[in-house]
Amino acid sequence: MALKLPNSADECVYFTRRVIGDGKVMAWVFRNPCPKCGKALMGKPVDKKTGKVSIRAKEYVCPACGYRAEKQAYEDTLTANVMYTCPSCKNSGEVQVPFKRKKVQGVDVLRVQCQKCNANIDITKKMKEIGKKGEGDKTDDE
Ligand SMILES: [Zn+2]
Numbered sequence: 001m002a003l004k005l006p007n008s009a010d011e012c013v014y015f016t017r018r019v020i021g022d023g024k025v026m027a028w029v030f031r032n033p034c035p036k037c038g039k040a041l042m043g044k045p046v047d048k049k050t051g052k053v054s055i056r057a058k059e060y061v062c063p064a065c066g067y068r069a070e071k072q073a074y075e076d077t078l079t080a081n082v083m084y085t086c087p088s089c090k091n092s093g094e095v096q097v098p099f100k101r102k103k104v105q106g107v108d109v110l111r112v113q114c115q116k117c118n119a120n121i122d123i124t125k126k127m128k129e130i131g132k133k134g135e136g137d138k139t140d141d142e
Pocket residue numbers: 034035036037038039040062063064065066067
């Protein structure tokens with residue numbers, strides 16, 4: 001399997017690189033086209049006053065037809081692409097999983113499993129990693 005890499009973070013609703021123990025992970029989620037008109041990619045609404053994208057908005061809008069989707073419902077339809085080097089067995093792999101976070105010890109994580117040793121590889125929400133700044137993170141978690 002060869003995952004399609006994003007050309008820029010603008011294509012993604014989520015993009016992160018992490019070092020996890022002796023392993024590392026890169027995860028990204030592409031924006032999907034509007035389910036109504038299919039003409040444009042859904043994105044966060046743009047603030048009319050500032051002209052900037054409201055990344056904290058709780059919804060996505062289609063810039064072409066104005067269709068709105070609730071943030072969680074929209075993100076649940078997306079697929080996360082994950083490239084990893086397993087912290088347990090050092091195997092490198094690529095997986096695709098539904099972009100749905102689960103609670104692990106009270107923390108929201110995107111969990112994938114190493115295809116070789118089945119170890120869990122958890123990508124935590126950035127806000128829970130106090131004092132750690134992920135490079136190139138593009139999330140609205142903080
Ligand atoms: Zn549309």
